[in-house]
Each structure stands twice: as C-alpha cells, then as structure tokens.
Amino acid sequence: MAAVVTVNDVLDGHVGLDVECLDRIYLNGYVPNLQVGGQVVSFLTAHLGNPIPSPAILEKIGTAFRRAVERFAADNRIPVVRFAKNDRKIDVMRPYLAGQAAAGRSGVAAIGVAQEFAPVFTATKKQRGNTVWFCFTKADRRVTCYYLYVWDDDFGPAFVKVCAYFPYPMKIWLNGHQWAKRQATKAGIAFTELSNGFATCTDPVALQAICDRLGPGAIRVFAERWWSILPLPLTEHDRAAGYWWELSMRQVETSRTLVFDAPRHARGFFEALVVDNLDIGRPELIELIFKRGQRRGRPAAGQFKTKVVTYGTEVNVNAFYRHSRIKQYLKDGRALRIETVINDAYDLGCPRRLAHLDELQARARAVNTTLLDTERVGQGCVLASPAFERIAQPTLTEDGRRAPALRFGDPRVQALAGALCTSVLAVTAITNKSLRALMTGLLGGTPYSMNQASYDLARLRTNGLITRIPDKNRYRLTGDGLRFAIFYTKVHDRLLRPLLAADQPPAPPPLRNALRTIDIHITETIDHARLLPKAA
Numbered sequence: 001m002a003a004v005v006t007v008n009d010v011l012d013g014h015v016g017l018d019v020e021c022l023d024r025i026y027l028n029g030y031v032p033n034l035q036v037g038g039q040v041v042s043f044l045t046a047h048l049g050n051p052i053p054s055p056a057i058l059e060k061i062g063t064a065f066r067r068a069v070e071r072f073a074a075d076n077r078i079p080v081v082r083f084a085k086n087d088r089k090i091d092v093m094r095p096y097l098a099g100q101a102a103a104g105r106s107g108v109a110a111i112g113v114a115q116e117f118a119p120v121f122t123a124t125k126k127q128r129g130n131t132v133w134f135c136f137t138k139a140d141r142r143v144t145c146y147y148l149y150v151w152d153d154d155f156g157p158a159f160v161k162v163c164a165y166f167p168y169p170m171k172i173w174l175n176g177h178q179w180a181k182r183q184a185t186k187a188g189i190a191f192t193e194l195s196n197g198f199a200t201c202t203d204p205v206a207l208q209a210i211c212d213r214l215g216p217g218a219i220r221v222f223a224e225r226w227w228s229i230l231p232l233p234l235t236e237h238d239r240a241a242g243y244w245w246e247l248s249m250r251q252v253e254t255s256r257t258l259v260f261d262a263p264r265h266a267r268g269f270f271e272a273l274v275v276d277n278l279d280i281g282r283p284e285l286i287e288l289i290f291k292r293g294q295r296r297g298r299p300a301a302g303q304f305k306t307k308v309v310t311y312g313t314e315v316n317v318n319a320f321y322r323h324s325r326i327k328q329y330l331k332d333g334r335a336l337r338i339e340t341v342i343n344d345a346y347d348l349g350c351p352r353r354l355a356h357l358d359e360l361q362a363r364a365r366a367v368n369t370t371l372l373d374t375e376r377v378g379q380g381c382v383l384a385s386p387a388f389e390r391i392a393q394p395t396l397t398e399d400g401r402r403a404p405a406l407r408f409g410d411p412r413v414q415a416l417a418g419a420l421c422t423s424v425l426a427v428t429a430i431t432n433k434s435l436r437a438l439m440t441g442l443l444g445g446t447p448y449s450m451n452q453a454s455y456d457l458a459r460l461r462t463n464g465l466i467t468r469i470p471d472k473n474r475y476r477l478t479g480d481g482l483r484f485a486i487f488y489t490k491v492h493d494r495l496l497r498p499l500l501a502a503d504q505p506p507a508p509p510p511l512r513n514a515l516r517t518i519d520i521h522i523t524e525t526i527d528h529a530r531l532l533p534k535a536a
Contacts (some may be wrong), residue, residue: 016261019198020365021211022176023253023339025219027354029170029245031234037136040121040166047241053134055123058166061233066164068231069146073111083114083147093149093159100151108230112147112159120165141165148230152222155179160226168233170245172223176214177255183210194332197257216357223247247354252342254364256372259335267330319371322347326371338371340364374482391463391484404459406484414492415442416456420465420477420485429474430466432457 033039044053073080079096083089089112096110120143121136144164152158156178161171177197184191184207191201201207227245234243319326323344331337342364345352350360394405406413419438420430432453439448439456457475460466465481468474477485 014260014262015258017198017201017204017259018256019201019204019208019211019259020254020256020368021180021197022214022361023196023255024251025174025176025249025253026251027172027174027219028248028250029172029223030248031167031243032246033242034167035138037121037138040136041134043243047238047243052132053136055134055136058121058123062164062166065162065168065231065233066144069111072108072231076108078108079110081110081112083112089114089147093147097149097151097157101156103151105151106153107151109149109151109157112149114145114147115142116145117142118145118163118165118169120163120169121167148226150226152226154182154218155222156182158222160230162230162232164233166233171250172219172247174219174222176211179214179218180207180211183213194257194259194335197255197331197335197337199259199332199334215361216354219247219354219357248352249342249345249354249357249360252345252357252360252364253339254342254361254368255337255339256365256368257331257335257337263334267333324348326367328371338368340367391465391480401462403462406459406463406465406488408488409492409496411443412456414488415439416460417485417488418442418493420460420481421489429469429472429476430457431474 034043041053044050044057048057050057070080072078081092081096083092093110093112100107100109117140119138120141122139122141124135124137126133126135145161146164147159147161149157149159155174158172158174161173163169175196181191181193181198184201187206187210189201189203189206189210191207192199198207223245234245238244317328324340324342324347326338326340328336328338342348342360345356345360348360348363348367350356350363390403391406392408394402406416408414416439419435419442432450435453435457436448436450439453440446457466460481461468461475464478465484466475466477469476
C-alpha cells in the first residue's frame with residue numbers, strides 16, 4: 001500500500017523558494033475636509049470667494065476637468081477607450097500597457113472612460129422670501145470616471161481612477177509583485193517569473209529584503225509623481241488651502257508563495273491539504289450571522305466560515321473572516337500561494353489610512369504564517385500521553401485551581417474540539433459569538449447558549465488550551481489547544497466512528513470486509529472454546 005502523503009512530507013525539503021510580498025494594493029483617495037455639506041459650502045465661499053455656494057460652480061469645475069483630460073490625451077497622443085458595461089477593464093487595457101512597457105519608459109498607456117456609481121454631492125435649492133441657498137448631501141450617482149492606466153518605472157502597470165464630479169473621489173491600483181520584480185532587476189538579482197510572483201531567484205535573501213521595503217513611502221512617491229503629471233480637478237491653489245487627496249487602504253492582498261522543486265510536489269501538497277480540510281471541524285450549519293459592534297454609526301456585518309471551491313480542475317481553500325478572507329491555491333501548477341485579502345483594515349485591528357500599511361502587512365503576514373503552521377500541526381498531530389491524561393481527567397493547575405475534564409467521546413467536548421480546529425479560528429481570535437455559531441451546527445442544531453459558551457471558554461482557558469488577548473474578550477489557541485482539537489476530532493471522526501459503524505458507511509468497504517473477517521474468526525474461536533450460550 002502506498003504511503004499517505006502529508007503536508008509536512010511535501011514542505012520538508014521540497015520548497016525551493018519562499019517569499020512574502022504585498023500583492024494587489026487598491027487605495028481610496030478622498031479629500032478629508034470635503035466630506036460633509038458644510039465643508040462644501042466653505043470650499044465654495046471662503047476658499048473660492050463666491051458669495052453664493054451654487055452647484056453651478058461645481059459644474060464649471062467638472063467641465064474644466066473633462067476638457068483638461070481631452071486636451072491631455074490629444075496633446076500626448078494617448079488612446080481614449082470607452083468601457084462597455086461588461087468589460088473586464090484590465091483585459092481591455094493590457095495591449096496598451098504592453099505597448100507602453102515595450103517603449104521602455106514611464107507614461108500614460110491609455111485613458112478609459114466609464115459611467116459608474118460614485119459617492120458625490122447633490123445640491124438642493126431652498127428659498128425663504130428673497131433669500132436663496134443650497135444644501136449639499138452625499139449620494140451615490142452614476143457619473144463619468146476616468147481610468148488613467150500608466151506604466152511606471154518603479155511599479156510597472158497601474159491606474160489612477162478619478163471621478164469627474166465633486167468631491168472627486170479617486171482610486172489607485174498597484175501591484176507589489178510587479179514593484180519587487182522591477183527593484184530586483186535594478187539591483188541585478190536574476191529571477192524567473194510566475195504569472196504574478198517569483199518562480200526562482202539567485203538571491204532569495206536579497207529578494208525578501210526588497211519585498212520588505214515596499215511600504216507607504218514608496219506608494220506616496222508614486223502618487224505624488226503621477227499627481228504632478230496627470231490632469232486633476234483640484235489645483236495647486238486648492239492644495240495650498242488644504243484641499244487635497246488623502247490615501248486610505250480599500251483592499252490589500254498580502255501573499256506568501258512557496259515554490260516547490262517539482263510540480264508533482266505542489267500538487268501533492270494541495271491534494272493533502274484539501275483532503276484534510278473536507279470534513280474536519282466542518283459544522284452542518286452556522287446559526288449566527290455576525291455583526292461587530294457599532295463603529296462610527298454603522299453596523300459592519302461579516303461572516304466566519306471556511307470552504308473549498310473548485311474552478312474546473314483548480315481548487316481554492318478559502319477562510320472567510322468578517323469582510324476579508326484567506327485563500328490558498330496552486331500558482332501555475334508549481335507553487336502554493338497563501339493570500340490574506342483585507343477588504344477592511346479594521347478586520348485586523350488597523351486604521352485605514354495608508355500610513356498604517358506596514359502594521360497591516362505585518363498582521364496579515366502573521367495570519368499567513370499561522371495558517372501554514374496550523375496545517376503542519378494538523379497533519380503531524382500526536383497528543384502525548386501526559387497531555388491526554390491532563391486534559392481528559394480533572395486536574396489541579398499550578399496555582400491550585402480545579403481544571404474540569406474534557407472527556408474524549410463526550411458529544412459536547414467533541415463538538416468543541418471540532419469548532420476549535422476550524423481553519424478560520426486557528427488564524428483569528430475566538431469569541432463567545434464565533435464559538436456559538438460553530439457549536440450549534442456541530443451539535444446537530446441542539447441549542448447552545450451564551451452561558452454554555454462562557455463555561456466552555458473558561459475550562460479551555462483553565463486547561464491551557466486557549467489564552468485571553470489582553471483587555472479583550474477574545475482568545476487565541478495555544479499549541480496544546482490546537483493539538484487537542486485536531487487529535488480529538490480526527491481520532492473520533494476518522495477512526496472511532498468508522499470502526500463503530502463497521503458494517504455500513506462511513507466505514508470504507510475494505511475496512512468493513514476486514515472487520516467482518518475478524519468477527520468470523522472471533523466467533524469461531526469462541527465456538528471452539530465451548531463458550532457460546534446454550535440454546536434455550
């Protein structure tokens with residue numbers, strides 16, 4: 001019989017390159033002091049010197065901006081492309097970017113024009129007697145947006161999107177791997193490429209140092225460089241008065257790429273990973289849809305789940321956490337890509353402004369590392385006898401407190417172990433709510449109250465299986481906690497249950513046949529020993 005390949009078998013000795021790098025970076029540009037109606041009035045009157053804050057002034061600024069874009073395109077012979085409704089913009093623009101890259105210099109490759117919804121100010125006219133004034137409120141309206149696709153000497157392909165209506169929200173898209181490739185080339189480091197990453201490198205340490213350098217400073221330099229070149233609706237006069245764009249993080253992808261020395265090892269790793277995640281810790285239902293506490297007047301809904309998704313022959317493993325997710329997939333058939341996709345920086349406890357990118361990246365990298373470490377433990381898990389006895393029997397802690405037993409086979413304990421070995425909890429914090437959501441499904445719909453969750457969290461903590469995050473009602477798994485969860489779940493679900501159901505699924509046919517043969521031999525042995533009960 002062929003040996004079962006595990007994640008650890010493939011990781012140990014078969015990884016040729018291991019690189020952590022920012023991947024896609026998507027930023028919002030907003031003018032901080034043009035976010036409410038009163039600030040619009042101040043901009044039009046105190047700053048621009050108009051006696052009446054009329055929306056006609058905003059229309060005049062927008063018209064001037066649109067004409068400036070047209071002149072810029074004509075003067076520099078830049079193609080203008082109107083996007084259709086279902087166009088994938090990057091696919092439309094890829095030939096233009098390739099042409100600009102072939103020219104070997106920074107420049108605007110093409111300008112895309114689209115009609116899209118954006119948060120802009122609308123004006124309402126009010127009048128009392130002979131007095132007329134306008135009120136400004138924000139609303140989503142379909143307006144003209146310009147996508148200025150550029151080829152940058154530092155970042156390669158990128159775009160700056162500018163809305164043509166007040167207060168001119170902006171978006172900037174960059175790619176960290178493209179930046180790292182260009183910096184490696186400038187540093188004389190030879191490498192071969194993945195489709196979006198590195199396949200090989202002559203100096204992995206230097207390459208990682210380059211990836212570590214990408215932060216808010218380099219991105220700010222990019223923004224300032226193109227703000228000085230591109231037509232914009234705000235002027236230097238506006239900027240001097242404090243009316244200029246601030247950048248915040250809309251979406252940040254932080255990746256870890258492990259390139260294997262042969263494609264078969266990459267496939268073996270992923271097959272072992274998927275097989276191990278198809279049933280372990282997977283509840284039949286999750287009862288609660290989580291909502292975080294109110295933040296700045298808005299509820300932030302989110303979800304906590306893990307799923308395996310197939311796209312044809314390709315497989316993705318996704319762990320969803322609030323608005324963000326962690327995904328794993330094979331890259332070009334030869335590398336494992338682990339990617340934390342952060343759609344809201346607050347999900348990882350970071351502010352959204354670009355200045356906090358380094359902190360956000362460090363936390364996302366820690367998530368990627370924790371997920372991989374969790375998968376290593378999951379496929380090489382042994383719960384040593386002393387640890388098993390300590391957890392399975394009532395004991396006393398070092399400070400004399402009684403630690404309740406977590407008895408193997410108890411339905412509630414097994415459900416608790418299954419909940420704790422769910423991937424998403426292994427890389428994020430555990431809360432009373434998240435535990436209740438998973439336990440309800442693992443207990444087959446049996447009610448599981450907040451008090452029960454509190455008690456279970458307390459006994460997990462007393463047994464040293466979780467630790468509390470300082471000043472928060474949130475917990476993290478310890479090493480023993482992870483081993484407890486995976487060992488209990490695998491032994492119960494993959495060994496005990498199939499053996500107890502030896503004459504029917506889930507026990508596989510070879511096992512059912514083997515156990516039936518053993519049963520026949522035991523019955524014959526009992527018969528030969530004359531121990532069978534006499535007929536009545």
